[in-house]
Amino acid sequence: MTSTDLLISRQGARATITISNPAKRNAIATATASQLVDALKQLDLEPDVRVIVITGQGECFSSGGDLDEFLATVDAGATQLWETGDAWMALFGLIPTLSKPVIARVVGPAMAGACGLVAACDFAYASQEATFGSPEIKIGLFPLFILPALLNRMGQRHALDLVMTGRTIGSADAVRMGLINAAVEPSQLDDLIETQVAAFARLEPATVRRGKHAFHKISSVGFEEGLELARGLRPAFMCSEELRRGIEKFFTKKGAQA
Incomplete structure (x- = not known):
């Protein structure tokens, strides 16, 4: 075999x-x-x-x-x-x-x-x-x-x-x-x-990790529960260093194009 x-x-x-x-x-x-x-x-x-x-x-x-x-x-x-x-x-x-x-x-x-x-x-x-x-x-x-x-x-x-x-x-x-x-x-x-x-x-590994986690958690529950989960998960994204770097890159690129 x-x-x-x-x-x-x-x-x-x-x-x-x-x-x-x-x-x-x-x-x-x-x-x-x-x-x-x-x-x-x-x-x-x-x-x-x-x-x-x-x-x-x-x-x-x-x-x-x-x-x-x-x-x-x-x-x-x-x-x-x-x-x-x-x-x-x-x-x-x-x-x-x-x-x-x-x-x-x-x-x-x-x-x-x-x-x-x-x-x-x-x-x-x-x-x-x-x-x-x-x-x-x-x-x-x-x-x-x-x-x-x-x-x-x-x-x-x-x-x-x-x-x-x-x-x-x-x-x-x-x-x-x-x-x-x-x-x-x-x-x-x-x-x-x-x-x-x-x-x-090209994406931030931590953002991909959090995003995949959020997707599977939210998709596994009903609509109302999904909104509650979204509220609870939001600080993990909004307070992250990845978001700060992303915003900085965005405005740097936008300034270079102006």
Whole structure:
């Protein structure tokens, strides 16, 4: 049985995590999910890393969960199934809490758990040939761990469409349904991602960290609660050194243009 490795590289402001097991279409076993959690936590602590990109090796993002592991756990007891859920719960809960933007770079299929991973990332960009799906219902299963991410990203109607039909969608539908931000020609994908990385690298890291925190907190509650949270979070931005520097740069630039 071949195992899935994570290849981690750093280039400038960008760190890339590559899910690597082409022989099994970059399947994500429970151990892989746990390794992803560790890698994301480590990269989030590195000051030179400003953006984290997750991708798959070769022409497939990931086929989702490891089928061999799945077959081996079908007859597992309730306690074992509960405990092996820790890694998946940690992975899908972690990304919104990280201080840095996480981008999914999708080439080829992103299925089942991998489709959920794409949804969990802050941003997702794909080649036009990419495909997405959550086909678990076709074998009598239901995509529980990825459902919160799909609901947050796609809304109830589109998420229900995906998980109840089990159908595979193309990149154009994935954009329309809110699963990914954009789909481009394969030759343009890396340029698009590098443009986004460069844009984030120009921002104050502390402002990005606070902004991401505020976004996920406010988006997780109702309208009135969101306004109360906004009031409480406002001083963290208004009293920051980053804002003072930003105002100074703004007026310096404006004066130079006058």
